[in-house]
Amino acid sequence: MTNPTLLVAKHTYLTRLKKKSFWWMVFSPIILIAAAALLGYGIAHFSSQQEAKIAVVGPSSSRQILANAADQLDLKISNISDDQAAKTALKANKIDGILTLDSNQGTLVTQPKAPKIDKDKLQAVLGKIALITRAKDYGLDNQQAQTLLSPFALKTEVQNQKSQANADNVEAAKSIIAVAVTIIVLVIVSTYASLIGNEIANEKSSRIMETLLAASSAQAQYFGKLLGVTALLASQLVAYVVLGAAANLFGKKIEVINQGLSYLSALTPAFILYTLIFVIVATALYLVLAAIAASLVNDISQVSQAMVPVTTLAMMPYIVGLASASNGGNNLLVRIFAYIPFMSQSTMPSLLANQYANWWQAILSLLISVLALLALGWFGQKLYAKNVLSYSDENVLKQLMRSFKRN
Known part of the structure; x- marks a missing residue:
């Protein structure tokens, strides 16, 4: 592997992958969810024993x-x-x-x-x-x-071209997806934006950046770090898919897991794959912004200030996504947000799950985000190259706004 960009990506990926903090970040949500599920099951179980x-x-x-x-x-x-x-x-x-x-x-x-x-x-x-x-x-x-x-027996089912599923499970799965994707994207963006921000800020504050740029270009450093951190995100999501598959194979005898799987079985593999890809693309968009903002800081103490625009922007689809979880398909504003990059990841999967949007609309929304990612990525590398070796005592937010205006 001789490509400088791939070398930087590999170094970023392997360095973070070997740290305990990354694996804690991967497994801590699983542990918290499992603990909450077991606690809820235990309370319900012991409560049901009291007759x-x-x-x-x-x-x-x-x-x-x-x-x-x-x-x-x-x-x-x-x-x-x-x-x-x-x-x-x-x-x-x-x-x-x-x-x-x-x-x-x-x-x-x-x-x-x-x-x-x-x-x-x-x-x-x-x-x-x-x-x-x-x-x-x-x-x-x-x-x-x-x-x-004798009561009248009524069973409701949702019919589509490929499958039938119990209506209750479908409705529950829709609600889960609508809320879960919104929360997951916000958590991932906050975590990985801070990660890439600290990565760049640490190199700038220790004056290592000058040495790195002497060995490779700013473009290689920029895209390499983005690829490395995005690969970490993909690894985390793949780990969750593997854990889900293992739970499906070996956890069916456990009542709590079996009940959760019964809801998720209402979702097709294509929809799950689409949602995962959308989460990765959306997070990559925010990572580009985080890299641009981090290139303006002088030391690690300024990272939190530089990440304010990124986290603020991430909060908007979070609020819209939660507000539209139940009947967002009837809201024109939500339908518009479903095609706007930085917003669509929290609305389009929900619209697709609730059949307010069809597959061609979902693919179009994803393609718009991919094109926005490519455009912002190319534009961002120019800003990164200009700012990564500059050191200023001016407010980071003012520097960021001025950088966008100049370009």
Whole structure:
């Protein structure tokens, strides 16, 4: 490998790849997500184990139906059927509640700290009991009464040319993608913009840049660093894809992972690949801006100031993306943003997932961002070459604005 640009890219990539901070950056989101998922699952699991124990005072047939539906209702039905005995048990905290059934209504009395009782489910079962009782009054036998109570089965599916998916999973996946892409891009931009900023600022502050430019051109340093950092980003995303594939192969027996995979299965591989490419292209756009801004700093202490325009610009699609996560396809402004570089990565994947945009529109949006990346990259290398050896005490933001005006 003799190309100076590739040499710089290789050095930048391998230097960062060997650092523990990079691997912590890769795995820390996975660890946090896994910890949050396990915590949520644990809370839900232990909460579901607490079943309220109630006494049912009423006809024996009604008590039997409720006993048969106890698992569905997350209840335990006490053997107590006498009203006075039930009240005594309730005062002694031996039961959590008393359900008294009359001919046309029921009354539920519970302890203040009793486990939660799903009143909607309970009311549905009590409604069936009332219908059965009335059916018998009208002279219908049990089979006729059960036929009368049979619910109408309705299953909703989303149909397209290539696949069918459960509608609930599709809707959940759409919401996940709309929010996740927006947040991921903001986090990645903030992280990698700071990374490339520190890379350039460290070389300028230590006066190594003069030596580097004596051995290679500013263009090689500029594009090499961008390629190296972009390769790091691609490695991080590939690591997530590999972890996802491993979870798909070996994690199906774990309920939390299996539930997450059931949502993601509603997304096609083409859509996932498209989203990953868009994230890389969008991040590369911000990295170019970060490299231009970092070339103006004198030392590392000015990096945070230089990154303000980059992070501020990244916040705009973040806000728009979150605001448009549910029904952004009906908003004209969101549709316009879907074709604007620096903005489209947080809106177009959401529009595509929700079928507000088709594939040719999605490809067009991506191509516009790619062309913008090429144009900004070429323009940026001129600014980088002019600024990388200049040292000024003037405000970094003022220098940046003046550099753009001159070019």
